[in-house]
Amino acid sequence: MSQKTDVKQGTLALMVLKTLEVLGSLHGYGIARRIEQISGDLLSVNQGTLYPLLLKLEQEGSIDSDWGASENNRRARYYRLTKAGRRHLQSELRDWQQTTEIMARFLSARSEELS
């Protein structure tokens, strides 16, 4: 197994929003686990950035949170995407896709194309 890397700066918000879009409502631990799983355990989510980020997204109105019962019957805080969050996610996705396309084009460029 290769070395785990931290989530790249600025991409965690997108991952959190996408995770919530796919899985509905989820608590902090769940979000962290899913992201790690989806990355094939290549990413490690730093809790030090996750929880402040969740708060930030909530303050921006992209997500909402409520207390609920977890699988082991504990009180846990569940986060879900709001309408505004969905719009936010769409625009972020568009931006990201554009960025990856541009990056891909650059990285596959050969010298003759650039001259």
Place this chain on the structure above:
Amino acid sequence: MRALRRAWLRGWTFITRRSGDQRLREEVEQHLALETEANIRAGMTPAQALRTARMKFGPVEAIRESYHSEEGLPAMETILQNCIFAMRMMRKSPAFTAVAALTLALGIGATSAVFSLIQGVLLTPPPYDKPDQLVLVSAVRTDKQKMDSARGWAAQQWMDWGKDATSLQGVAGYGWTFNFLVRNDGSQSMQGMEVSKDYSRLMGLKTAAGRGFEDSDFAPGPVKAIVLGYEFWQRAFAGDPQIIGKTIRISRWDTPPTVIGIMEPGVRFLPSPGAAKEPNYDVNAPVDLWVPIYPDPKNLKDPGWNVVARLRDGVSLQKGQQELAVLTARGALSEKTFEGFQPQLQTVKDEMNQDGQRILLPLLGAAALVLLIACGNVAALLLVRGLQRQQEYAIRIAMGMGRLALVRLILTESLLLAILGGALGIGLAFGAVTLFKMIAIHAVPRLDSVHAGSAVLVWGLVAAVLAAFFAGIFPALRVLRLDPMEVLKSAGPKGTAGVGERRLLRAVAMLQTSLTLALLVGAGLLIRTMAKIAVVPSGYSTGQILTMSVTDVQNGSTWSSFHHHALERVAAIPGVQYAAFAWGVPLTGNNWPATIEIEGQPPAVKESDKTALPMRAVTPDYFKLMGMAQMNGREFRSTDDDKAPKVAIVNHAFADRFFPHDSAIGRKLWFDGRDKLGITIVGEISDGRTDDLTQKASSEVYLPLWQANAFSKHLVIRTTADPRAIVVAVERELRAVDPTAAIENVRTLEQIRDDSLASRTFAMRLLVGFAAVGSLLTLVGIYGVLSLSVVSRRKELAIRCAVGAQHSDLRKLILGEGFRVIAGGVLLGAALAVALSQVLKSFLYEVQPSDPATLIAVGLLFLAVGLLACWVPAWRAEKVDPLEALRCD
């Protein structure tokens, strides 16, 4: 939108103080529980699972911090929290807080008091429109030689400038005038400005009530319309608006003028160098009276005008000066009386601030040194306390607190301390400004306009913040290098310092010593100056002499009878030894420069070569009264009156200058041409330092008052006992002769002498005060450094003692450390003092700024006193019990 919403929520969270701390804690707990369960499922033991979960989660404290920083307004919150914490720390050690705050208060108080003076005197612009453009045009000799007396311009010259100079927006002429408001119960002097038509417009002056001068007010014949100064209107008429439109009686004006308006408040004189020697001249006073004048077509070539001009936008002083020089030189080609002078431009602002700058800037420097010394002490205190709190800092760092956050916390503590000190200091400064206004009113120009007010508050705050920074930065920066592991491991005795700290503290003490020495040297130089001035042979006696300016305000016909009667009656008062009238009382700046021709001297070819000397006028008993010795010839007699041939007495300096190989007696002087009758010199008296105690006597000519008919003058009385005791009797006798006579400025010659030295005295007192405060602080600082050193070296001292060191050896060890600090500081301070005392140059008399005697005396004195401060710590070192000291570690 999203950012806005977030900012709003954060602000709201901050204001409502609703923290999500509980929520975060529960979330963290939940997170750890779930992670632990997952780990157990993966096959770990419960303990191992929890540990792994915790390690993966990371430092909770750091997460909380970054969570909080997303939550509210973190900067504000931290500041608030830091403040609350700092206040708690201050309450916990009240003695420390009190000492540190008081120390800072002294420095802050001194600095903000002096700054308030500077703000009021130097930084408050005169109430003129765009004052930077205003320039005074004075006359200097083309060949750069010094003139005996100041000279003005002819109307024809400045009017030409106004017409031809492209660099000027306008030119106005003005003059100083002085008169009396006649009242039946004692008249009141008023000094005023005579101004040409364009003056108000040029300066941008407005009236507070009524109207200003109109063109029709500048007409031939007696003055019909005047404007009163605001302050005089308040003083003499209690601000009565009904006075506008009424006439007032002014001495020697046959037609009573009508008051047409009141000038706006705070308008002061522009300097009139030619009038500077008049008895009532005070350029820093507010103007009492405004009189319109216009150039008389018959006297266009008389050089009696002072000139002010306004430069055009963007024109430099040099350019204006060059243009006026060319115009003046061209004018001099066709007019002989204009020859030999050229204009010199100076901004009104520079001229007004000259004297104030001379005294206030050095004092600001001194106050700043006191503040620095105080900061040094507080920095040392904070450093020591920082050592005591190393454990706390180490724990904070181990818990995940950022170093910068810790620096901020520590700086907050010193800032709070400085603000407390600042509050006390501002209180001190208010008192100090009031005190300065009392003792320095003759020393600092325009001090009357300074009010202890918002300026003190603002400068106090500025000084406090600066102090917090200087005092707090070193102790705060130390935590950047703090190794928490080391500190926590050693858990050693508190309040001791390592070699590095002790070195830093010694450096601070040394710096303080050097700054203090600079202050002490400054004070020492001024003390020596005053001592030298005290033994200056003035040439006259100052004891038991009362002076007052006395003026008969009726028209000329009563002049002679008033003065004769007044002298008779005053001389008859018991306790009066001599009484005389005099224009030219020493140190009042009172003389009357006149252009004269002297027998035996070649007639002047150029106007600028003419001899202009100070004239004085006295009644016969004056020289006896003043104790000025008759050296040659005769005294004045009561028969030397306006019917007798004109006579004069000259002083030795005059005789020496003009008749070096011959007697001056019998020679002649002329005011208006050698073809006239002339004045015969009948006597020679000894020299006196009449203008300035620190200047050698200049050539003087005395005329009999009965022949010179001086309008304004002093009554001088020598008494057998305390001269102030007879003031009431003198006033009664004068009023009996003429109830309307103006009696003002009642002062003893002693007081006049003191006033003439006021700026030096003020600077000396302040410097002595600052130096005393600085010395005290520094001695406390040295004491503190050595005390800490002894405590920190207890173990070392004990070992030394155990292996056979004598008590005296230990004492020498500590005294040696103290000596090195003080001696280093003294040496450094001597160099600093030599550099800094240059600014005192203009206050010194017969003492050089780098006077070695002062340097050595002050250095040795401080070394001696400083070693006294080392005595207690040294004594304590001696008392260290080796057994106890070794056991307690």
